Amino acid sequence: MPGWKLEPAYSDLAEDFGSLEAVFALQGERLTRDPLSEVIRVKRNGVNYYVKRYVGAGKGLRRYLGKPRVKAEWQNLKRFAKWGIPTAEVVAWGLERRGAAYDRGAMITRELPNTEDLSALADRHDPKLADRAWVDNISRQLAGYTRTMHDNRFTHNDLKWRNLLIDDDDKLFLIDCPNGDFWRGFWLKYRITKDLACLDKVAKYHLSATQRLRFYLQYRGRERLNAADKKRIRHVVRFFEGRE
Numbered sequence: 001m002p003g004w005k006l007e008p009a010y011s012d013l014a015e016d017f018g019s020l021e022a023v024f025a026l027q028g029e030r031l032t033r034d035p036l037s038e039v040i041r042v043k044r045n046g047v048n049y050y051v052k053r054y055v056g057a058g059k060g061l062r063r064y065l066g067k068p069r070v071k072a073e074w075q076n077l078k079r080f081a082k083w084g085i086p087t088a089e090v091v092a093w094g095l096e097r098r099g100a101a102y103d104r105g106a107m108i109t110r111e112l113p114n115t116e117d118l119s120a121l122a123d124r125h126d127p128k129l130a131d132r133a134w135v136d137n138i139s140r141q142l143a144g145y146t147r148t149m150h151d152n153r154f155t156h157n158d159l160k161w162r163n164l165l166i167d168d169d170d171k172l173f174l175i176d177c178p179n180g181d182f183w184r185g186f187w188l189k190y191r192i193t194k195d196l197a198c199l200d201k202v203a204k205y206h207l208s209a210t211q212r213l214r215f216y217l218q219y220r221g222r223e224r225l226n227a228a229d230k231k232r233i234r235h236v237v238r239f240f241e242g243r244e
Helices: 008-017 020-025 069-082 118-123 132-151 185-206 209-220 227-238
Strands: 002-006 029-033 037-044 047-054 090-098 101-110 115-117 164-167 172-174
Touching: 002 008, 008 020, 008 037, 008 090, 020 047, 020 090, 020 101, 047 069, 069 090, 069 101, 115 118, 118 164, 118 185, 132 172, 132 185, 132 209, 185 209, 185 227, 209 227
Parallel strands: none
Antiparallel strands: 002 090, 029 037, 037 047, 047 101, 090 101, 115 164, 164 172
């Protein structure tokens, strides 16, 4: 049986977004596709919406065990909003099971207008990355949002520059988090290090060592490193050694 929810503020779009059947019948511009999912873009009333449709959770036991990827994705974006982390607005979401097995699901998000991901800026060596004031502003936002996630024992697990959007007002947004989850103990420490290493993987080619260190201090909310900080930084910079 399907379980589907459309936010009341978007009830005028019920014909297209009001049921899982309608969402899977939508036609739009295909942006990505793989064996289990696809993303299309549709425009309604002058606004772009991103429709992510999942047709399976994987083979074998994956259809029965664990949380479907689409459910994790909409739950995590809603967590971001709850924690005050700017992200894409989830307009509609839901999934369908066939017996005990996951069958299909979808999520619709509203476009964040006039945004671009940080990896695009890096790829073209945008002059903004050479502007110390601009970098410091973005760095402080990112440090605060990353700290908020980690203080809640939650890690993104794909905290790459391509999943960080900047709008025309230099406001930062975090997106695409289907692999984010809660952790404790050793695994929390490991996943935190991975999040920080994902950010630094690109930063080391475009920012100075001073800017990278300043980000870490902003993230930690302190002015000086202690012994634990120095140990973590060593782990961060070595995390992807031999894997690039």
